[in-house]
Amino acid sequence: MDENMSSDIVLRFVNTHADAGGRRELFGTAREFADWAVAHELLSADAVVTESDAAAARELRDALITVLLAHAGDPAPGLPEAEKYLAQAGARYPLTAVVTVHGARLRPASQGVPGVLGGVLAAVAEAAQGDTWRRLKACCNPPCHFGFVDRSRNRSGRFCSPGCSSQTSMRALRQRRKKAGPR
Numbered sequence: 001m002d003e004n005m006s007s008d009i010v011l012r013f014v015n016t017h018a019d020a021g022g023r024r025e026l027f028g029t030a031r032e033f034a035d036w037a038v039a040h041e042l043l044s045a046d047a048v049v050t051e052s053d054a055a056a057a058r059e060l061r062d063a064l065i066t067v068l069l070a071h072a073g074d075p076a077p078g079l080p081e082a083e084k085y086l087a088q089a090g091a092r093y094p095l096t097a098v099v100t101v102h103g104a105r106l107r108p109a110s111q112g113v114p115g116v117l118g119g120v121l122a123a124v125a126e127a128a129q130g131d132t133w134r135r136l137k138a139c140c141n142p143p144c145h146f147g148f149v150d151r152s153r154n155r156s157g158r159f160c161s162p163g164c165s166s167q168t169s170m171r172a173l174r175q176r177r178k179k180a181g182p183r
Contacts, residue, residue: 007127012040015146017145021144047113056113064120068136068147069138073158074158089117093108094108095108095109095118107119137149137150144159
């Protein structure tokens, strides 16, 4: 798996949360999580998925979003907890190294939902081996937190789109005006 494919898997996974812009939660129930995983060819259609599996997917996703917010320079208060959760997830969803003449890659050691979540962790690990991991960020616009690849030359991107940047700037302007009081 190359870095672009790894980052694509990570972004598809983290961009499943609901937001104020109308996106709906894709991991809200076991059925929704299963439908998403089957649609992305990460799980077979006959796999059994429970509500606790959907909760585990949401927890992994939220921990990854917290780390991606930190990549974007957002003061993520839950970062130590997210990193601790990701360390525990690494033990819960083990990976196997597959070495060939063409290189090495990580694969989930399990099938089913643990394999799906392990596959996400494998994609994170592979992205971290190259330049891509630090470029994966989450939008610093609080109602959004959409994951994106920062393609700026100096890696200073903080927002997934100009619209989110503009919303944040307008909120800051209104706050400054409110604090300044009437003229």
